Amino acid sequence: MSGYQGQPGLPPQNQIDAHGFYAADALFGDFDNDGWVDLIVLDRSESTDPAACRAMLFMNRGDGTFELKPTTFSGIDASGICGQVADLNNDGLLDIVFAADPDNSGIATEGHRYQDRVYLNTGLHGASENHWLRLRFSGLSEADLIGARIEVHGTGTGKLLGSRVVSSHDSYKSGCPLEVHFGLGANTQVDVGVTLGDGRIAAYPALAGDRYVELDITSGESVTVTLQG
Numbered sequence: 001m002s003g004y005q006g007q008p009g010l011p012p013q014n015q016i017d018a019h020g021f022y023a024a025d026a027l028f029g030d031f032d033n034d035g036w037v038d039l040i041v042l043d044r045s046e047s048t049d050p051a052a053c054r055a056m057l058f059m060n061r062g063d064g065t066f067e068l069k070p071t072t073f074s075g076i077d078a079s080g081i082c083g084q085v086a087d088l089n090n091d092g093l094l095d096i097v098f099a100a101d102p103d104n105s106g107i108a109t110e111g112h113r114y115q116d117r118v119y120l121n122t123g124l125h126g127a128s129e130n131h132w133l134r135l136r137f138s139g140l141s142e143a144d145l146i147g148a149r150i151e152v153h154g155t156g157t158g159k160l161l162g163s164r165v166v167s168s169h170d171s172y173k174s175g176c177p178l179e180v181h182f183g184l185g186a187n188t189q190v191d192v193g194v195t196l197g198d199g200r201i202a203a204y205p206a207l208a209g210d211r212y213v214e215l216d217i218t219s220g221e222s223v224t225v226t227l228q229g
Contacts, residue, residue, distance in 0.1 A: 025172040029085040029094040031121060033130035033183030035161055036060035040096065043079045055079040055098070073125065078117050082173040087181060090212055090227050092132040093121035094181060099174065131184040131209040135192070136177070136225065137166070139218030145178050147197040152182050152190045155206050161190060184209045 024044030039058040057074040058066035080098035098117040164180040192204040212225040
C-alpha cells in the first residue's frame, strides 16, 4: 500500500509515513455485483483530521488490477479498527459496518471516533443493474459447514463465475454468518456446487438469481428465504 498517496481528491501523502497505525483490516466483497470481488482497506489512525483516516475502496477492474475510488464515489467518509460486510436489508447489495475502538491505540480522541458506522449500499454506479445470489445452508452441522468451498458456474456454459469459502470469521476482531454472496453480473441463473471439507459434494443446477436461497445439503433441495419485517 505504500505506493498510494491517499485518496483521490485529497492532498498527496504517503499513508504509511503519515502515522504509526495504518491498515487495520481488509474487507472483501463484490459491492457492485459485477462478479469481481472488491476491497476496502480500513485506516485505524486516530488523527483529528477526518479526511486523514478514511477507509479506502478499491474496485476490481476485472483484469487483475484495482482502482482506488474517492469518497465522492463510495460515500465512505470514516474508518475504524475493524469491519464486516453483509447484506443487511436483503436487497442483494453488500453493505458495510465499521466498528470503532479508538482506545485500542491508547490515544485519546474526539467523541466522533467512538461512533460505529453503517453504510448501506444504494446500488449506484451500475450495481443495481447487475444480478446476485445470497446463499445459506442447512442439513449439516455448522462445524461440517465451515471451510466448505462454494462455486458458481454459468448455466449452459460451465464458466466459473466465482468461488467462496464458508467462514465464521473472515475479518479482524469480528465474526460473520455462515453464508456467501455472489455478484452475477448479467447472469440471471447459475449452477452452484458445494464441496465440504470431508469430500462430500452437492450440486444445485440452474438456480435463479436475485434471491436469498437456503441450500439443504442432505436433501439437495433449494428454498427461497423470506425475511419478515
